[in-house]
Amino acid sequence: MFDIKIFENLTLEEKYQSMLSALRGLVDNSDSQTAKLANSSALINALVGRLNWCGFYLDNKKELELGPFQGMPACTKIPYDKGVCGKCYSTKETIRVDDVNAFPGHIACDAASNSELVIPIIVGEKCVGLLDMDSAELSRFTQLEEKYLKEAVKLIEKYVF
Numbered sequence: 001m002f003d004i005k006i007f008e009n010l011t012l013e014e015k016y017q018s019m020l021s022a023l024r025g026l027v028d029n030s031d032s033q034t035a036k037l038a039n040s041s042a043l044i045n046a047l048v049g050r051l052n053w054c055g056f057y058l059d060n061k062k063e064l065e066l067g068p069f070q071g072m073p074a075c076t077k078i079p080y081d082k083g084v085c086g087k088c089y090s091t092k093e094t095i096r097v098d099d100v101n102a103f104p105g106h107i108a109c110d111a112a113s114n115s116e117l118v119i120p121i122i123v124g125e126k127c128v129g130l131l132d133m134d135s136a137e138l139s140r141f142t143q144l145e146e147k148y149l150k151e152a153v154k155l156i157e158k159y160v161f
């Protein structure tokens, strides 16, 4: 059973630390990559909050393909050189966008999105996919979110791929 109440009354840092502990349990608790990524997206979506989309795109060796997510239906394929996701994939760098409308080539899957954080999943030297989060708020993602969500992706790299 998952009880969101245990995360109430925590500071933001405590909440994100607890999110990492919970994530560690979820990704070490199944053999299925789909199950682990689905639960990871549900946990992150619930705990980070104020997100309208949270999920994974995975390298299928031809392009980035939609993986488990929370939110509205989204583009199923993204070319390696398109959008914020393609930039993240090709540079292997985290990309934080305060205003997606000002990002050349941004792919609008949900018209409500205004800011975005995309973190590459790196295994060995290769980018095998990415964690993508969108918010309807401008500048939703700060250095604090970037720090803890990069930690979350480290757990995903270790236990899911």
Ligand code: SME
Pocket (backbone or CB within 6 Å): 053, 074, 075, 078, 082, 083, 084, 085, 086, 105, 106, 107, 108, 109, 110, 113, 116, 132, 134
């Ligand atoms: N905005 C992304 C596309 C994926 S959706 O946000 C779910 C991009 O520009 O790559």
